[in-house]
Amino acid sequence: MRLCFDISQAACKKTGGLWRAGGRHPPAVYLALNNRGNAVFNHPTFVLLMCSRSACFGSWHLARVWVCWWACLCLGLSGVPLVRAQSGAATGNALTVAAASDLKFALDELGPVFERQTGHRLKLVYGSSGNFYSQLLQGAPFHVFMSADEQFVFRLADAGLTANRGRVYALGRIGLLVPRGSPLKPDGELKDLAAALQDGRLKKLAMANPEHAPYGMRAREALQHVGLWAAVAPKLVLGENVSQAAQFATSGSTQGGIVAQSLAVAPAVSGLGSFALIPASWHQPLVQRMVVLKAAPPAAHQFEAFLASDASLAVLKRYGFELPALPAAMPIK
Numbered sequence: 557m558r559l560c561f562d563i564s565q566a567a568c569k570k571t572g573g574l575w576r577a578g579g580r581h582p583p584a585v586y587l588a589l590n591n592r593g594n595a596v597f598n599h600p601t602f603v604l605l606m607c608s609r610s611a612c613f614g615s616w617h618l619a620r621v622w623v624c625w626w627a628c629l630c631l632g633l634s635g636v637p638l639v640r641a642q643s644g645a646a647t648g649n650a651l652t653v654a655a656a657s658d659l660k661f662a663l664d665e666l667g668p669v670f671e672r673q674t675g676h677r678l679k680l681v682y683g684s685s686g687n688f689y690s691q692l693l694q695g696a697p698f699h700v701f702m703s704a705d706e707q708f709v710f711r712l713a714d715a716g717l718t719a720n721r722g723r724v725y726a727l728g729r730i731g732l733l734v735p736r737g738s739p740l741k742p743d744g745e746l747k748d749l750a751a752a753l754q755d756g757r758l759k760k761l762a763m764a765n766p767e768h769a770p771y772g773m774r775a776r777e778a779l780q781h782v783g784l785w786a787a788v789a790p791k792l793v794l795g796e797n798v799s800q801a802a803q804f805a806t807s808g809s810t811q812g813g814i815v816a817q818s819l820a821v822a823p824a825v826s827g828l829g830s831f832a833l834i835p836a837s838w839h840q841p842l843v844q845r846m847v848v849l850k851a852a853p854p855a856a857h858q859f860e861a862f863l864a865s866d867a868s869l870a871v872l873k874r875y876g877f878e879l880p881a882l883p884a885a886m887p888i889k
Contacts, residue, residue, distance in 0.1 A: 650677040651855045652697065656704035656844065657682040657799035658728055658771060658816035661824065662875040663702075670862050676855040684797035686768025692717060692849070699852035700859055704728060704798075705770035706845035713847065722847030725863055726877035729836060730774050733805045733820045734812040735829035744832035746782050752811070753787050762793045762804035762813030770842060771798035775814035777839035805829070817876035844877075 655663055660682050667678050681698070688701060689708040693715065703709050706724065713721045732749065734742045739757040741748040752758035764772030772794070779785040793809070795801030798816045805813025806828040820831035846863070848856040862868060869879055 650679040651699050651853065651859060652679045653681065653700040653702060653859065654688040654692070654696070654698040655680055655682050655702040656685045656688075656770070657797040658704055658818045659702060660799055660819070661822035662818060662872055662877070666863070666868055666871055669867075670859060673862070674855065674858055676858070678859070682797070682799060684764065684769040686770070687796070690768075698849060699856040700846060700848055702844070702846040703770075704842060704844050705773070706843045709845040709847045712849075717850055719848040719850055719852065719857075722845045723860070723864070724843055724880050725846050726844045726872050727880055728771070728774075728842030728844055729817040729833055729876060729878065730771060730778065730814055730839070730842070731817055731820060731831050731833040732812055733802060733815045733825075733829055733831050735806045735808060735810075737808075738811045738829070740812045742830035742832040744834050746778070746784065746834070749788075750782070750784055753784065758788075758791060758811050760793050760810040761788055761791050762795060762801045762810045763815070764798040764801045765794040765796060769795075769797050769801075771814075771816050772801070774839040774842055778814065778834050781838040821876045 653663075663680050667680055670676070671678050685703040685705050685708050688696075688698070688703070689712065692698060692701060692712055701709065701712065701718075701722075702725065706722070709718070709722045712718050731744055732740075732742060732746065734740045740752055743749065749758065749761075763775040764770075766772035766776040776785060779788055793801075793804050793813075795804055799819060801813050802815040802819045802825060804810055805815055806825060812829070814834070817831070817833060819825055846860060848860060863872075873879055
């Protein structure tokens with residue numbers, strides 16, 4: 557395998573790799589792994605290609621990664637597993653799941669259980685649902701898509717790219733995450749946030765990018781509901797997805813952030829600050845839907861059924877997800 561590291565087709569060809577980007581500024585960003593098996597690169601204006609020199613030209617592996625370029629070196633040194641390939645480096649016969657980043661801690665726990673129970677290798681890739689949607693339209697080789705917004709699943713189904721219209725696996729919630737030492741109070745009603753805008757305590761607030769991340773969209777709606785959006789917008793630090801927003805919220809470079817409850821309650825994050833839920837009525841619901849892509853192997857349907865088991869639902873509930881009734885996957889209409 558050869559790693560092509562450029563933004564142009566010509567430069568990729570010069571290295572002997574194969575070009576599969578589909579444009580100078582494609583929506584996809586490709587996966588690179590360090591020697592610990594952790595993703596270490598992401599920037600929306602760059603492309604990483606893991607290009608095969610095999611005769612079939614087919615064993616290239618695509619994944620959206622949420623790590624910004626400036627964090628590359630830090631991740632390489634610290635080994636923080638922001639994206640986890642369950643079986644190490646990408647392999648052609650692994651079941652590849654594109655998952656909304658709010659699922660990171662829950663799926664990192666459930667993934668090894670699925671592997672032990674079924675014997676299938678699992679590759680979990682985390683990112684924003686909107687970016688995954690764009691990649692899937694471009695032919696990204698994922699087998700399962702777990703979106704934080706069901707509309708992205710419906711659009712893929714309408715485009716004829718899925719086995720069916722998927723199933724709802726959870727309902728997400730957002731809240732205000734305040735790191736230790738912050739001058740902000742963990743107030744889900746955002747009254748203290750409004751006061752902090754007036755008295756100067758709020759300098760920076762983190763949230764996911766509302767242009768493509770569902771949790772960012774809902775955060776914007778909540779701020780609009782209480783009339784704070786216009787005042788907060790100039791102070792925003794936007795993450796590529798909600799996991800990155802949570803990292804920004806707890807890094808000390810912001811006074812807090814509006815993030816997913818599923819991340820805030822995880823042991824790795826909960827000890828870094830305090831969290832307060834924002835009323836669900838302040839924004840559109842976060843209806844999270846998963847779907848199996850067309851031509852996916854039978855293991856994809858096994859994974860879907862595994863996540864609907866009582867044991868899996870208990871894990872999702874522990875991470876703060878609300879659990880609706882889970883009917884059979886909807887057929888294509």
